[in-house]
Amino acid sequence: MAYESAVEKAIREAVERGEFDDLPGKGRPLAGLSDTSEDWWVRRYVRREGVPSDALLPVGLQLRKELERLPETVRDLSSERAVREVVAELNGRVVDYVRTPRGPVLPLRRADPEDVVARWRAAGSGGPDLR
Template sequence: MTERKPTGVSFESWVDRQISAAEAKGEFDNLPGAGKPLPKSNGDDTALAWVVNKVRGEGHDVSALLPPSLAIAKELDDLPDTLAKVRREARVREIVEDLNERIRAEHRRPAGGPVLRARPLDVEEVLTEWREGRSSPS
């Protein structure tokens, strides 16, 4: 499909000719899923929905698709749960410092999407809360 559309030929007939030539060469034979029905529609047939479903199906975190400002905001929301699983204080410090650096980087970046309204976290305050959460009975 690297050839250019000839002038004077409609786009539709040019594409149809390429499809016919590929069928004649057998390029569509034995494709994965051949002869199987398409997945049922859930009413959300946008391209983004397809990408999200594909990423989920491959076992990846969908938040990777978010703009950085929204991904950081989600990470801030999930931070208490994330830190509750951490066993070492040094690792908590690493996580918070990394998050702070990404927050600062997002603030330096020209606005091209949703604005990040979060400020860097106080590492010592987060560590104090983490220690208190570990010492309190469940």
């Protein structure tokens, strides 16, 4: 006879008494165990904590997405100065990445502040220029 811990003994006795016979979900797989990939726990944690999926991307891809979304980011800003500050901050992070890339190396270009401001004005965004 093999060693039986106190917990195993308690479970065996409960099964023998039929205490697990009418549990809801009996005979069905446990919920959430269908994901068999190696990083199932990361996906579950990200979903549970509400972390945006972009946060898991390499820095180069994050910056590329930010550059693509720049017109939407500045659309509701109220002044040209604010638009230029957002572009300057993003361009600073692009320069930092180009100097010392982390993760896969992606070709990135800084956003042209004049072009972003011109598009912002053309879209009729914001109020008067408050430089």
